[in-house]
Amino acid sequence: MMLRNVRGGxxxxxxxxxxxxxxxxxxxxxxxxxxxxxxxxxxxxxATQPSGGQAGSxxxxxxxxxxxxxxxxxxxxDELAKLxxxxxxxxxxxxxxxxxxxxxxxxxxxxxxxxxxxISGTGGGFKKFCNGETDIQxxxxxxxxxxxxxxxxxxxxxxxxxxAYDGLSVVVSPKNTWAxxxxxxxxxxxxxxxxxxxxxxxxxxxxxxxxxxxxxYGAGADSGTFDYFTEAIxxxxxxxxxxxxxxxxxxxxxxxxxxxxxSLGYFGYAYYVENPGKLKLVAIDxxxxxxxxxxxEETIRTGKYQPLSRPIFIYVRKExxxxxxxxxxxxxxxxxxxxxxxxxxxxxxxxxxxxxxAAITKRFESKTLGTLFPKGAEVGxxxxxxxx
Numbered sequence: 556m557m558l559r560n561v562r563g564g565x566x567x568x569x570x571x572x573x574x575x576x577x578x579x580x581x582x583x584x585x586x587x588x589x590x591x592x593x594x595x596x597x598x599x600x601x602a603t604q605p606s607g608g609q610a611g612s613x614x615x616x617x618x619x620x621x622x623x624x625x626x627x628x629x630x631x632x633d634e635l636a637k638l639x640x641x642x643x644x645x646x647x648x649x650x651x652x653x654x655x656x657x658x659x660x661x662x663x664x665x666x667x668x669x670x671x672x673x674i675s676g677t678g679g680g681f682k683k684f685c686n687g688e689t690d691i692q693x694x695x696x697x698x699x700x701x702x703x704x705x706x707x708x709x710x711x712x713x714x715x716x717x718x719a720y721d722g723l724s725v726v727v728s729p730k731n732t733w734a735x736x737x738x739x740x741x742x743x744x745x746x747x748x749x750x751x752x753x754x755x756x757x758x759x760x761x762x763x764x765x766x767x768x769x770x771x772y773g774a775g776a777d778s779g780t781f782d783y784f785t786e787a788i789x790x791x792x793x794x795x796x797x798x799x800x801x802x803x804x805x806x807x808x809x810x811x812x813x814x815x816x817x818s819l820g821y822f823g824y825a826y827y828v829e830n831p832g833k834l835k836l837v838a839i840d841x842x843x844x845x846x847x848x849x850x851x852e853e854t855i856r857t858g859k860y861q862p863l864s865r866p867i868f869i870y871v872r873k874e875x876x877x878x879x880x881x882x883x884x885x886x887x888x889x890x891x892x893x894x895x896x897x898x899x900x901x902x903x904x905x906x907x908x909x910x911x912x913a914a915i916t917k918r919f920e921s922k923t924l925g926t927l928f929p930k931g932a933e934v935g936x937x938x939x940x941x942x943x
Contacts, residue, residue, distance in 0.1 A: 645673035646680025646693035649823035676803035677779025690875035695779035697928030722850030736847035771799035772820030825903030
């Protein structure tokens with residue numbers, strides 16, 4: 556496989572201090588050596604990163620996903636080789652692995668196109684996008700009504716494009732021997748605002764759990780994952796206790812959970828796939844009936860993993876979409892030259908169907924503006940609306 560670790564390795568190098576909770580990742584594309592940059596590092600993508608006693612038994616821990624097929628070289632590769640320009644992307648840390656991988660693959664054919672991929676969270680990214688500072692916005696949820704108005708006020712029009720599915724994953728340390736499955740009601744008990752300063756011990760979550768401190772790690776307030784998780788689990792977006800370790804950078808959350816036996820955290824499925832030895836998935840019992848389901852490529856694709864399965868998106872600024880390099884990159888992103896890489900362990904998400912990718916590509920080519928989610932994020936949303 557031509558790819559390496561999209562969150563580490565040769566082109567994701569931590570430059571910032573973790574204590575500042577901001578990691579700077581430089582992503583250089585080029586050769587295949589794990590620890591070396593490409594032939595022209597300055598032109599490559601760069602990133603700025605700001606339960607014993609359960610009812611029911613979850614299925615076995617899923618193994619990392621494997622490639623569904625080999626990517627097909629683009630038919631227009633000679634045209635790609637002539638492209639020049641710069642594409643600025645920012646937003647979700649959840650979507651970052653997909654977009655960063657697409658950027659690396661694209662630059663194998665378009666070496667003179669510089670692509671920067673930043674991480675400032677979905678909310679933070681939309682602030683930049685609606686100010687016209689970026690060309691493409693990575694988003695782990697649909698644009699919300701306030702962001703729609705912010706873009707409208709600045710004259711920013713956009714094309715909304717789903718790119719994959721994610722199963723927002725609840726995780727613990729591998730040393731945790733008791734938390735195999737949690738109900739949605741138990742997760743709400745842990746994360747709702749009233750839990751702040753009160754639910755601080757595992758035994759308070761369930762009597763059969765040990766008397767151990769409960770240490771929480773989760774998405775920061777600028778994260779679309781925070782918005783979606785709170786709406787799906789607590790019942791209202793952005794409604795959460797505040798006394799937990801928060802970050803818009805999922806790498807920081809991975810490190811926190813993996814190093815703390817008493818921890819519980821949540822983030823995008825890809826970050827579990829990338830770190831299976833460091834993390835343990837917790838199955839979710841949606842209805843409290845003992846039906847415990849773990850996130851996996853199958854359960855996410857089929858919608859069995861609820862209520863935390865969701866589509867993830869990119870938004871392309873209309874003005875930027877007029878530029879040849881942006882047009883070519885987005886079409887490449889949605890094509891079989893890249894989508895077979897999405898389910899590999901290096902990226903770790905679930906691809907859409909060929910029918911959906913074809914419809915979404917048509918949406919981009921016809922420059923269909925606006926969102927098909929007028930109310931913002933929808934728990935349990937499907938993408939059938941893009942086929943109409």
